[in-house]
Amino acid sequence: MASSNDNPALLDIAEVSKSFGSVSVLRSVSLQVAKGEVVTIIGPSGSGKTMLLRCVNFLESYDSGSIRIDGKEVGFRDGGARQRRSERDLAAMRAETGMVFQSFNLFPHLTAAGNIMLGLTKVRGKTKTEARSIAEHWLGRVGLAHKADSLPAELSGGQQQRVGIARAVAMEPKILLLDEITSALDPELVGEVLAVVRSLAEDGMTMVMVTHEMAFARDASSRIVFMADGGVSAVGPPKEVLAVETTNERLRTFLARFRASHF
Amino acid sequence: MGYTLNFNLIWRHFDKLWGGLLLSLELAVISIAIGIVIGLVLAVWYVSAGRVVRAIIAAYVEFIRNVPLILLVYLVFYGLPTVVDLAYSAPTSFVLTLSVYSGAYLVEVFRSGLEAVPRGQLDAGKAIGLTPWQRLIHVRLPTMLRITLPALSNTFISLFKDTSIASVISVPELTYGAQWINFNTFRIVEVYLVTTAMYLVTGYTLLFALRLVERRFRAAR
Numbered sequence: 001m002a003s004s005n006d007n008p009a010l011l012d013i014a015e016v017s018k019s020f021g022s023v024s025v026l027r028s029v030s031l032q033v034a035k036g037e038v039v040t041i042i043g044p045s046g047s048g049k050t051m052l053l054r055c056v057n058f059l060e061s062y063d064s065g066s067i068r069i070d071g072k073e074v075g076f077r078d079g080g081a082r083q084r085r086s087e088r089d090l091a092a093m094r095a096e097t098g099m100v101f102q103s104f105n106l107f108p109h110l111t112a113a114g115n116i117m118l119g120l121t122k123v124r125g126k127t128k129t130e131a132r133s134i135a136e137h138w139l140g141r142v143g144l145a146h147k148a149d150s151l152p153a154e155l156s157g158g159q160q161q162r163v164g165i166a167r168a169v170a171m172e173p174k175i176l177l178l179d180e181i182t183s184a185l186d187p188e189l190v191g192e193v194l195a196v197v198r199s200l201a202e203d204g205m206t207m208v209m210v211t212h213e214m215a216f217a218r219d220a221s222s223r224i225v226f227m228a229d230g231g232v233s234a235v236g237p238p239k240e241v242l243a244v245e246t247t248n249e250r251l252r253t254f255l256a257r258f259r260a261s262h263f
Numbered sequence: 264m265g266y267t268l269n270f271n272l273i274w275r276h277f278d279k280l281w282g283g284l285l286l287s288l289e290l291a292v293i294s295i296a297i298g299i300v301i302g303l304v305l306a307v308w309y310v311s312a313g314r315v316v317r318a319i320i321a322a323y324v325e326f327i328r329n330v331p332l333i334l335l336v337y338l339v340f341y342g343l344p345t346v347v348d349l350a351y352s353a354p355t356s357f358v359l360t361l362s363v364y365s366g367a368y369l370v371e372v373f374r375s376g377l378e379a380v381p382r383g384q385l386d387a388g389k390a391i392g393l394t395p396w397q398r399l400i401h402v403r404l405p406t407m408l409r410i411t412l413p414a415l416s417n418t419f420i421s422l423f424k425d426t427s428i429a430s431v432i433s434v435p436e437l438t439y440g441a442q443w444i445n446f447n448t449f450r451i452v453e454v455y456l457v458t459t460a461m462y463l464v465t466g467y468t469l470l471f472a473l474r475l476v477e478r479r480f481r482a483a484r
Contacts (some may be wrong), residue, residue: 059386087395095392105383109405118401119391171391 008071010035010206011175016055016065025051026062027231033175036204040217040238043227044254049210052227053177056208057097058090069096069174095123098168102180104160106152112139112163113148116170124171138166142196158189165196169205176200178209194220214258218242226251272448273457283440284461290358290436291423297362298422299415302369307399309370310377320370327367333428336360340432357429365422372418376411377403409480416473420466427462437461 009032018026026048033039041049054060056067058075061084067074074093077083085093106115113135120131139145142162152160161181168176178197182190194216201207201220211217217224217238224241226234228250234241246252273280309320327335340356343349351359380403388398430439441458445451 057390059389091389091392091394091397093392094389097390099386099390101383101387101390103383105381105387107384107387107402107405109409119393122397122401123392167387167391 009033010037010070011056011208012066012068012071013052013056014066014068016052016062016067018051018055018060018062025230026055027229028065029227029230029232030065031225031232031235033206033208035206037222038201038207038209038220039223039225040221041208041210041225041227042212042214042217042241042254043233047227048230049227050179051230053099053179053208053210056175056177057094057099059099069093091123095119095171096174097177098171098173098175099177100161100164100168100179100181102183104152104157104164104184106160106163106167108152111149111151112144112155112166115152115163116167119167119171134170135166138170139163141199142166143192156189157185158192161185161189161193162196165193165200169200175206175208178207178211180210180212182211182213212258214242226254228254266452268453269450270453270457272450273444273453276444276448279435279440279443280437280458280461283435283437284465286354286434287423287426287429287436287438288465290354290361290426290429290434291419293358294361294426295365295419295422297358298365298369298418301362301366302373305366305370306373306377309374324367324370327364332360332364332425333431335364336428336432353432353434354429357426357432357434361422361425364425365418368418369415372411372414373407376407376414379410380406412473412477412480416470416477419473420470423466423469424462 011031011033013029013031015028015030016026017024017028029048029052031039031052041052043049051060055062056069056074058067061075066076072078072093075085075090077085077089084090106112107118110118113132116135116138117128117131120126120134121128124131126134136145136148139148142165144159144162144166147155147159147163152163155163164181181197182193185193190213194213197207197209197216198220209217219238221238223235224238225232226241226248234246234248234251240246241251242255244255246255305320305323309317312320336357339360340353343356344351384402384406385398388402393401426436427438429436430442433439435443437458441454444454448454
Protein backbone atom coordinates (compact mmCIF):
# COMPACT_ATOMS: atom_id res chain seq x y z
CA MET A 1 0.00 0.00 0.00
CA ALA A 2 2.35 2.73 1.22
CA SER A 3 5.08 3.82 -1.14
CA SER A 4 8.38 2.15 -0.29
CA ASN A 5 10.70 4.16 1.90
CA ASP A 6 13.79 3.87 -0.27
CA ASN A 7 12.07 5.75 -3.11
CA PRO A 8 9.46 7.96 -1.50
CA ALA A 9 7.21 9.91 -3.83
CA LEU A 10 7.72 13.67 -3.86
CA LEU A 11 3.97 14.08 -4.03
CA ASP A 12 1.86 11.42 -2.35
CA ILE A 13 -1.88 11.72 -2.71
CA ALA A 14 -3.55 8.96 -0.72
CA GLU A 15 -7.27 8.15 -0.85
CA VAL A 16 -8.41 11.75 -1.03
CA SER A 17 -12.16 12.27 -1.05
CA LYS A 18 -14.22 15.41 -1.16
CA SER A 19 -17.88 16.09 -1.57
CA PHE A 20 -20.24 19.03 -1.65
CA GLY A 21 -23.32 17.79 0.16
CA SER A 22 -24.37 14.63 -1.64
CA VAL A 23 -22.17 15.30 -4.68
CA SER A 24 -18.81 13.55 -4.64
CA VAL A 25 -16.19 15.53 -6.51
CA LEU A 26 -13.22 13.38 -5.51
CA ARG A 27 -13.58 9.67 -4.77
CA SER A 28 -10.65 8.14 -2.94
CA VAL A 29 -8.04 9.48 -5.33
CA SER A 30 -4.52 8.12 -4.92
CA LEU A 31 -1.54 9.20 -6.98
CA GLN A 32 2.20 9.26 -6.43
CA VAL A 33 4.49 11.56 -8.34
CA ALA A 34 8.24 11.06 -8.21
CA LYS A 35 10.79 13.85 -8.39
CA GLY A 36 11.31 15.00 -11.98
CA GLU A 37 8.15 13.39 -13.28
CA VAL A 38 5.67 15.18 -15.51
CA VAL A 39 2.19 13.87 -14.83
CA THR A 40 -0.73 15.01 -16.93
CA ILE A 41 -4.31 14.70 -15.79
CA ILE A 42 -6.94 14.44 -18.50
CA GLY A 43 -10.65 13.79 -18.34
CA PRO A 44 -14.04 15.27 -19.12
CA SER A 45 -15.02 18.52 -17.44
CA GLY A 46 -16.43 17.95 -13.98
CA SER A 47 -14.27 14.90 -13.46
CA GLY A 48 -12.37 16.52 -10.58
CA LYS A 49 -9.07 17.29 -12.32
CA THR A 50 -8.84 20.93 -11.30
CA MET A 51 -10.25 20.19 -7.86
CA LEU A 52 -7.50 17.62 -7.27
CA LEU A 53 -4.85 20.11 -8.35
CA ARG A 54 -6.28 22.78 -6.05
CA CYS A 55 -6.19 20.33 -3.13
CA VAL A 56 -2.46 19.77 -3.65
CA ASN A 57 -1.66 23.33 -2.51
CA PHE A 58 -4.71 23.46 -0.27
CA LEU A 59 -6.58 26.14 -2.19
CA GLU A 60 -9.35 23.64 -1.51
CA SER A 61 -9.67 21.46 1.53
CA TYR A 62 -10.75 17.82 1.36
CA ASP A 63 -12.81 15.58 3.59
CA SER A 64 -10.56 12.57 4.03
CA GLY A 65 -7.30 11.05 2.90
CA SER A 66 -3.94 12.78 2.88
CA ILE A 67 -1.71 14.76 0.56
CA ARG A 68 1.97 14.85 1.37
CA ILE A 69 4.82 16.69 -0.28
CA ASP A 70 8.25 15.41 0.70
CA GLY A 71 6.54 13.45 3.45
CA LYS A 72 4.88 16.50 4.99
CA GLU A 73 1.12 16.71 5.15
CA VAL A 74 0.03 19.82 3.22
CA GLY A 75 -3.12 21.16 4.81
CA PHE A 76 -3.35 19.40 8.14
CA ARG A 77 -1.04 19.15 11.10
CA ASP A 78 1.14 16.08 11.31
CA GLY A 79 -0.01 13.53 13.85
CA GLY A 80 -3.25 12.27 12.42
CA ALA A 81 -5.64 14.54 14.36
CA ARG A 82 -6.75 16.15 11.09
CA GLN A 83 -6.35 19.60 12.46
CA ARG A 84 -6.11 22.30 9.84
CA ARG A 85 -2.75 24.05 9.84
CA SER A 86 -2.54 27.68 10.91
CA GLU A 87 -2.78 30.22 8.10
CA ARG A 88 0.90 31.01 8.60
CA ASP A 89 1.88 27.35 8.22
CA LEU A 90 -0.40 26.97 5.22
CA ALA A 91 1.27 29.95 3.56
CA ALA A 92 4.68 28.41 4.19
CA MET A 93 3.53 25.04 2.78
CA ARG A 94 2.03 26.68 -0.29
CA ALA A 95 5.30 28.45 -1.01
CA GLU A 96 6.74 24.95 -1.70
CA THR A 97 4.38 24.44 -4.63
CA GLY A 98 4.00 26.69 -7.63
CA MET A 99 0.73 27.13 -9.44
CA VAL A 100 -0.13 28.51 -12.85
CA PHE A 101 -3.78 29.32 -13.53
CA GLN A 102 -6.08 29.09 -16.51
CA SER A 103 -6.94 32.79 -16.22
CA PHE A 104 -3.31 33.87 -15.55
CA ASN A 105 -4.31 35.76 -12.37
CA LEU A 106 -1.46 38.23 -12.54
CA PHE A 107 -1.61 41.06 -10.02
CA PRO A 108 -2.89 43.89 -12.24
CA HIS A 109 -1.21 46.72 -10.33
CA LEU A 110 2.27 45.23 -10.57
CA THR A 111 4.59 45.05 -13.57
CA ALA A 112 5.74 41.71 -14.97
CA ALA A 113 8.87 41.93 -12.81
CA GLY A 114 6.81 43.16 -9.86
CA ASN A 115 4.53 40.13 -10.08
CA ILE A 116 7.54 37.85 -9.78
CA MET A 117 9.25 39.92 -7.09
CA LEU A 118 6.30 40.01 -4.69
CA GLY A 119 6.70 36.42 -3.49
CA LEU A 120 10.47 36.63 -3.55
CA THR A 121 10.58 39.67 -1.27
CA LYS A 122 7.61 38.96 1.02
CA VAL A 123 7.85 35.18 1.29
CA ARG A 124 11.45 34.30 0.48
CA GLY A 125 12.87 37.39 2.22
CA LYS A 126 15.05 38.48 -0.71
CA THR A 127 16.13 42.09 -1.05
CA LYS A 128 14.61 44.15 -3.85
CA THR A 129 17.86 43.96 -5.82
CA GLU A 130 18.14 40.18 -5.51
CA ALA A 131 14.49 39.73 -6.37
CA ARG A 132 14.80 41.99 -9.38
CA SER A 133 17.72 40.03 -10.79
CA ILE A 134 15.91 36.71 -10.21
CA ALA A 135 12.83 38.16 -11.92
CA GLU A 136 14.90 39.31 -14.87
CA HIS A 137 16.52 35.90 -15.12
CA TRP A 138 13.16 34.13 -15.32
CA LEU A 139 11.63 36.69 -17.63
CA GLY A 140 14.60 35.99 -19.90
CA ARG A 141 13.89 32.27 -19.67
CA VAL A 142 10.31 32.78 -20.85
CA GLY A 143 11.42 35.20 -23.57
CA LEU A 144 10.07 38.37 -21.97
CA ALA A 145 13.22 40.15 -20.77
CA HIS A 146 12.09 43.25 -22.67
CA LYS A 147 8.69 43.30 -20.91
CA ALA A 148 9.94 43.46 -17.31
CA ASP A 149 8.38 46.86 -16.71
CA SER A 150 5.11 46.25 -18.58
CA LEU A 151 1.85 45.97 -16.71
CA PRO A 152 -0.27 42.85 -17.30
CA ALA A 153 -2.84 44.91 -19.21
CA GLU A 154 -0.13 45.77 -21.74
CA LEU A 155 0.70 42.11 -22.43
CA SER A 156 -0.95 39.56 -24.69
CA GLY A 157 -2.56 36.49 -23.13
CA GLY A 158 0.39 34.31 -24.05
CA GLN A 159 2.81 36.81 -22.56
CA GLN A 160 0.75 37.11 -19.39
CA GLN A 161 0.74 33.36 -19.00
CA ARG A 162 4.50 33.18 -19.47
CA VAL A 163 4.85 35.77 -16.69
CA GLY A 164 2.51 33.56 -14.64
CA ILE A 165 4.87 30.63 -15.16
CA ALA A 166 7.92 32.76 -14.34
CA ARG A 167 6.20 33.97 -11.16
CA ALA A 168 5.61 30.38 -10.07
CA VAL A 169 9.03 28.90 -10.89
CA ALA A 170 11.01 31.89 -9.55
CA MET A 171 9.95 30.73 -6.07
CA GLU A 172 11.87 27.48 -6.73
CA PRO A 173 8.93 25.26 -5.85
CA LYS A 174 9.40 21.54 -5.31
CA ILE A 175 6.51 20.91 -7.62
CA LEU A 176 4.70 22.95 -10.24
CA LEU A 177 0.94 22.70 -10.74
CA LEU A 178 -0.42 23.78 -14.13
CA ASP A 179 -4.18 24.20 -14.31
CA GLU A 180 -5.37 24.27 -17.95
CA ILE A 181 -2.87 27.00 -18.60
CA THR A 182 -3.55 27.25 -22.34
CA SER A 183 -7.35 26.97 -22.26
CA ALA A 184 -7.94 30.73 -22.18
CA LEU A 185 -5.47 31.46 -24.99
CA ASP A 186 -6.03 32.07 -28.66
CA PRO A 187 -4.77 29.04 -30.60
CA GLU A 188 -1.80 30.91 -32.07
CA LEU A 189 -0.54 31.76 -28.57
CA VAL A 190 -0.67 28.23 -27.17
CA GLY A 191 2.65 27.18 -28.70
CA GLU A 192 4.77 29.83 -26.98
CA VAL A 193 3.42 28.83 -23.58
CA LEU A 194 3.85 25.09 -24.15
CA ALA A 195 7.42 25.68 -25.30
CA VAL A 196 8.19 27.19 -21.89
CA VAL A 197 6.61 24.20 -20.11
CA ARG A 198 8.63 21.83 -22.26
CA SER A 199 11.89 23.56 -21.40
CA LEU A 200 11.04 23.38 -17.69
CA ALA A 201 10.38 19.66 -18.08
CA GLU A 202 13.77 19.25 -19.69
CA ASP A 203 15.31 20.95 -16.64
CA GLY A 204 13.79 18.23 -14.47
CA MET A 205 11.01 20.31 -12.88
CA THR A 206 8.39 18.07 -11.28
CA MET A 207 5.03 18.96 -12.74
CA VAL A 208 1.41 17.98 -12.46
CA MET A 209 -0.75 19.49 -15.15
CA VAL A 210 -4.33 19.47 -16.21
CA THR A 211 -4.66 20.04 -19.93
CA HIS A 212 -6.74 19.43 -23.02
CA GLU A 213 -3.68 19.60 -25.27
CA MET A 214 -3.51 15.88 -26.03
CA ALA A 215 -0.58 16.06 -28.43
CA PHE A 216 1.43 17.97 -25.86
CA ALA A 217 0.40 15.57 -23.09
CA ARG A 218 1.52 12.62 -25.19
CA ASP A 219 4.92 14.15 -25.97
CA ALA A 220 5.81 15.80 -22.69
CA SER A 221 4.38 13.51 -19.98
CA SER A 222 6.01 10.69 -18.10
CA ARG A 223 2.56 9.44 -17.17
CA ILE A 224 -1.02 10.31 -17.95
CA VAL A 225 -3.87 10.06 -15.46
CA PHE A 226 -7.40 9.76 -16.78
CA MET A 227 -10.02 10.97 -14.32
CA ALA A 228 -13.74 10.32 -14.55
CA ASP A 229 -16.48 11.02 -12.00
CA GLY A 230 -13.99 12.18 -9.38
CA GLY A 231 -11.86 9.06 -9.47
CA VAL A 232 -8.72 7.86 -11.23
CA SER A 233 -9.97 5.68 -14.05
CA ALA A 234 -6.69 4.94 -15.79
CA VAL A 235 -3.04 5.77 -15.24
CA GLY A 236 0.09 4.88 -17.17
CA PRO A 237 2.59 5.96 -19.80
CA PRO A 238 1.08 8.15 -22.58
CA LYS A 239 1.28 5.38 -25.17
CA GLU A 240 -0.80 3.02 -23.04
CA VAL A 241 -3.40 5.50 -21.84
CA LEU A 242 -3.91 7.21 -25.19
CA ALA A 243 -3.96 3.95 -27.14
CA VAL A 244 -6.93 3.74 -29.50
CA GLU A 245 -7.59 0.12 -28.56
CA THR A 246 -7.91 0.73 -24.81
CA THR A 247 -10.36 -1.53 -23.04
CA ASN A 248 -11.40 1.21 -20.63
CA GLU A 249 -14.86 2.11 -21.84
CA ARG A 250 -15.00 5.60 -20.35
CA LEU A 251 -11.56 6.45 -21.60
CA ARG A 252 -12.39 5.20 -25.07
CA THR A 253 -15.51 7.35 -25.20
CA PHE A 254 -13.58 10.37 -23.96
CA LEU A 255 -10.80 9.94 -26.49
CA ALA A 256 -13.23 9.28 -29.35
CA ARG A 257 -15.25 12.37 -28.52
CA PHE A 258 -12.03 14.31 -28.14
CA ARG A 259 -10.66 13.20 -31.50
CA ALA A 260 -13.97 13.97 -33.13
CA SER A 261 -14.01 17.54 -31.84
CA HIS A 262 -10.34 18.42 -32.15
CA PHE A 263 -9.20 16.98 -35.44
CA MET B 264 -38.94 98.44 -10.94
CA GLY B 265 -35.93 96.54 -12.18
CA TYR B 266 -33.25 95.08 -9.96
CA THR B 267 -29.78 96.26 -10.91
CA LEU B 268 -26.97 93.85 -10.18
CA ASN B 269 -24.24 95.45 -8.15
CA PHE B 270 -21.29 93.33 -7.18
CA ASN B 271 -19.24 96.07 -5.54
CA LEU B 272 -20.33 95.17 -2.04
CA ILE B 273 -19.56 91.51 -2.71
CA TRP B 274 -16.01 92.24 -3.77
CA ARG B 275 -15.53 94.45 -0.72
CA HIS B 276 -16.30 91.44 1.51
CA PHE B 277 -14.81 88.83 -0.77
CA ASP B 278 -12.34 87.75 1.92
CA LYS B 279 -15.32 86.23 3.79
CA LEU B 280 -16.07 84.03 0.77
CA TRP B 281 -12.47 83.18 -0.06
CA GLY B 282 -11.65 82.32 3.55
CA GLY B 283 -14.89 80.36 3.70
CA LEU B 284 -14.01 78.36 0.60
CA LEU B 285 -10.61 77.44 2.04
CA LEU B 286 -12.25 76.33 5.28
CA SER B 287 -14.85 74.28 3.33
CA LEU B 288 -12.06 72.49 1.52
CA GLU B 289 -10.20 71.92 4.76
CA LEU B 290 -13.29 70.47 6.44
CA ALA B 291 -13.91 68.18 3.45
CA VAL B 292 -10.31 66.96 3.20
CA ILE B 293 -9.93 66.23 6.91
CA SER B 294 -13.33 64.55 7.10
CA ILE B 295 -12.76 62.30 4.11
CA ALA B 296 -9.30 61.39 5.38
CA ILE B 297 -10.78 60.23 8.69
CA GLY B 298 -13.76 58.74 6.83
CA ILE B 299 -11.43 56.68 4.64
CA VAL B 300 -9.73 55.25 7.72
CA ILE B 301 -13.10 54.42 9.32
CA GLY B 302 -14.40 52.98 6.04
CA LEU B 303 -11.32 50.86 5.35
CA VAL B 304 -11.04 49.42 8.83
CA LEU B 305 -14.73 48.58 9.07
CA ALA B 306 -14.92 47.19 5.50
CA VAL B 307 -11.94 44.89 6.04
CA TRP B 308 -13.37 43.89 9.39
CA TYR B 309 -16.79 43.31 7.86
CA VAL B 310 -15.67 40.92 5.12
CA SER B 311 -13.74 38.76 7.56
CA ALA B 312 -16.05 38.97 10.57
CA GLY B 313 -18.85 36.86 11.95
CA ARG B 314 -22.53 37.71 12.00
CA VAL B 315 -22.57 39.84 15.15
CA VAL B 316 -19.87 42.25 13.99
CA ARG B 317 -21.46 42.42 10.56
CA ALA B 318 -24.81 43.32 12.09
CA ILE B 319 -23.25 46.08 14.20
CA ILE B 320 -21.41 47.59 11.23
CA ALA B 321 -24.53 47.32 9.08
CA ALA B 322 -26.54 49.08 11.79
CA TYR B 323 -24.06 51.97 11.85
CA VAL B 324 -24.23 52.29 8.07
CA GLU B 325 -28.02 52.17 7.99
CA PHE B 326 -28.36 54.67 10.83
CA ILE B 327 -26.15 57.23 9.12
CA ARG B 328 -27.73 56.70 5.72
CA ASN B 329 -31.24 57.21 7.00
CA VAL B 330 -30.73 60.26 9.21
CA PRO B 331 -30.35 63.69 7.55
CA LEU B 332 -26.85 65.10 7.91
CA ILE B 333 -28.15 68.36 9.38
CA LEU B 334 -29.75 66.41 12.20
CA LEU B 335 -26.50 64.60 12.92
CA VAL B 336 -24.73 67.95 13.02
CA TYR B 337 -27.21 69.25 15.61
CA LEU B 338 -27.00 66.03 17.59
CA VAL B 339 -23.22 66.08 17.84
CA PHE B 340 -22.85 69.83 18.41
CA TYR B 341 -25.75 70.50 20.80
CA GLY B 342 -26.68 67.04 22.01
CA LEU B 343 -23.45 65.21 22.71
CA PRO B 344 -21.81 67.81 25.01
CA THR B 345 -24.85 67.73 27.31
CA VAL B 346 -24.60 63.97 27.71
CA VAL B 347 -20.86 63.54 28.01
CA ASP B 348 -18.49 66.01 29.56
CA LEU B 349 -16.80 67.20 26.39
CA ALA B 350 -16.03 70.61 25.04
CA TYR B 351 -15.20 71.15 21.42
CA SER B 352 -15.38 73.95 18.91
CA ALA B 353 -17.97 74.05 16.15
CA PRO B 354 -15.46 73.17 13.40
CA THR B 355 -14.19 70.20 15.41
CA SER B 356 -17.72 69.06 16.05
CA PHE B 357 -18.54 69.31 12.36
CA VAL B 358 -15.41 67.42 11.26
CA LEU B 359 -16.30 64.71 13.75
CA THR B 360 -19.82 64.47 12.33
CA LEU B 361 -18.81 64.55 8.69
CA SER B 362 -16.09 61.93 9.29
CA VAL B 363 -18.53 59.51 10.88
CA TYR B 364 -21.01 60.34 8.12
CA SER B 365 -18.57 59.79 5.25
CA GLY B 366 -17.18 56.71 7.01
CA ALA B 367 -20.57 55.04 6.75
CA TYR B 368 -20.79 55.65 3.02
CA LEU B 369 -17.21 54.57 2.48
CA VAL B 370 -17.71 51.29 4.36
CA GLU B 371 -20.19 50.38 1.65
CA VAL B 372 -17.90 51.59 -1.14
CA PHE B 373 -14.90 49.67 0.18
CA ARG B 374 -16.88 46.57 1.12
CA SER B 375 -18.26 46.14 -2.38
CA GLY B 376 -14.79 46.91 -3.76
CA LEU B 377 -13.21 44.21 -1.61
CA GLU B 378 -15.82 41.72 -2.72
CA ALA B 379 -15.20 42.66 -6.36
CA VAL B 380 -11.53 41.63 -6.27
CA PRO B 381 -11.38 38.54 -8.50
CA ARG B 382 -10.94 35.32 -6.54
CA GLY B 383 -8.21 34.26 -8.95
CA GLN B 384 -5.98 37.06 -7.73
CA LEU B 385 -6.42 35.93 -4.14
CA ASP B 386 -5.68 32.35 -5.19
CA ALA B 387 -2.51 33.56 -6.89
CA GLY B 388 -1.53 35.34 -3.69
CA LYS B 389 -2.14 32.16 -1.69
CA ALA B 390 -0.26 30.06 -4.22
CA ILE B 391 2.97 32.04 -3.86
CA GLY B 392 2.74 31.64 -0.10
CA LEU B 393 1.52 35.06 1.07
CA THR B 394 -0.06 35.12 4.53
CA PRO B 395 -3.62 36.47 4.86
CA TRP B 396 -2.31 39.85 6.02
CA GLN B 397 0.15 40.06 3.10
CA ARG B 398 -2.63 39.13 0.68
CA LEU B 399 -4.75 41.94 2.06
CA ILE B 400 -1.98 44.56 1.83
CA HIS B 401 -0.32 43.55 -1.42
CA VAL B 402 -3.13 42.01 -3.45
CA ARG B 403 -6.59 42.84 -2.22
CA LEU B 404 -6.31 46.50 -1.20
CA PRO B 405 -4.43 47.74 -4.29
CA THR B 406 -7.00 46.19 -6.61
CA MET B 407 -9.89 47.31 -4.43
CA LEU B 408 -8.64 50.91 -4.45
CA ARG B 409 -8.54 50.94 -8.24
CA ILE B 410 -12.05 49.57 -8.41
CA THR B 411 -13.39 52.11 -5.92
CA LEU B 412 -11.60 55.26 -7.11
CA PRO B 413 -14.56 56.62 -9.12
CA ALA B 414 -16.92 56.12 -6.19
CA LEU B 415 -14.34 57.70 -3.91
CA SER B 416 -14.15 60.78 -6.14
CA ASN B 417 -17.92 61.14 -6.14
CA THR B 418 -18.05 60.83 -2.37
CA PHE B 419 -15.41 63.50 -2.02
CA ILE B 420 -17.27 65.98 -4.26
CA SER B 421 -20.46 65.23 -2.40
CA LEU B 422 -18.75 65.83 0.96
CA PHE B 423 -17.32 69.10 -0.25
CA LYS B 424 -20.86 70.33 -0.93
CA ASP B 425 -22.09 68.92 2.39
CA THR B 426 -19.69 71.22 4.25
CA SER B 427 -22.24 73.99 3.58
CA ILE B 428 -24.33 72.45 6.35
CA ALA B 429 -21.67 73.56 8.85
CA SER B 430 -23.13 77.05 8.48
CA VAL B 431 -26.02 76.03 10.74
CA ILE B 432 -23.61 75.83 13.68
CA SER B 433 -21.81 79.03 12.65
CA VAL B 434 -18.68 77.47 11.22
CA PRO B 435 -17.37 80.28 8.98
CA GLU B 436 -17.16 78.24 5.79
CA LEU B 437 -18.31 79.37 2.34
CA THR B 438 -22.08 79.28 2.81
CA TYR B 439 -21.76 80.96 6.20
CA GLY B 440 -19.66 83.70 4.58
CA ALA B 441 -22.36 84.16 1.97
CA GLN B 442 -25.04 84.48 4.64
CA TRP B 443 -22.94 86.99 6.52
CA ILE B 444 -22.56 89.18 3.43
CA ASN B 445 -26.26 88.82 2.69
CA PHE B 446 -27.27 89.94 6.18
CA ASN B 447 -24.91 92.90 6.06
CA THR B 448 -25.42 94.14 2.49
CA PHE B 449 -28.78 92.69 1.38
CA ARG B 450 -27.26 91.93 -2.05
CA ILE B 451 -28.93 88.50 -1.94
CA VAL B 452 -28.83 87.72 -5.66
CA GLU B 453 -25.24 88.78 -6.16
CA VAL B 454 -23.83 87.00 -3.16
CA TYR B 455 -25.50 83.70 -3.93
CA LEU B 456 -24.57 83.93 -7.61
CA VAL B 457 -20.93 84.39 -6.69
CA THR B 458 -21.10 81.66 -4.04
CA THR B 459 -22.73 79.23 -6.45
CA ALA B 460 -20.04 79.97 -9.01
CA MET B 461 -17.38 79.29 -6.38
CA TYR B 462 -18.88 75.91 -5.43
CA LEU B 463 -19.26 75.04 -9.09
CA VAL B 464 -15.74 75.96 -10.15
CA THR B 465 -14.15 74.28 -7.13
CA GLY B 466 -16.28 71.16 -7.55
CA TYR B 467 -15.41 70.88 -11.23
CA THR B 468 -11.72 71.46 -10.59
CA LEU B 469 -11.71 68.74 -7.95
CA LEU B 470 -13.57 66.35 -10.21
CA PHE B 471 -11.21 67.04 -13.08
CA ALA B 472 -8.17 66.43 -10.87
CA LEU B 473 -9.64 63.23 -9.44
CA ARG B 474 -10.51 61.92 -12.90
CA LEU B 475 -6.89 62.45 -13.90
CA VAL B 476 -5.82 60.34 -10.93
CA GLU B 477 -8.34 57.67 -11.92
CA ARG B 478 -7.08 57.59 -15.48
CA ARG B 479 -3.53 57.29 -14.25
CA PHE B 480 -4.53 54.20 -12.27
CA ARG B 481 -6.95 52.71 -14.77
CA ALA B 482 -4.00 51.91 -17.04
CA ALA B 483 -2.93 49.49 -14.35
CA ARG B 484 -6.02 47.34 -14.45
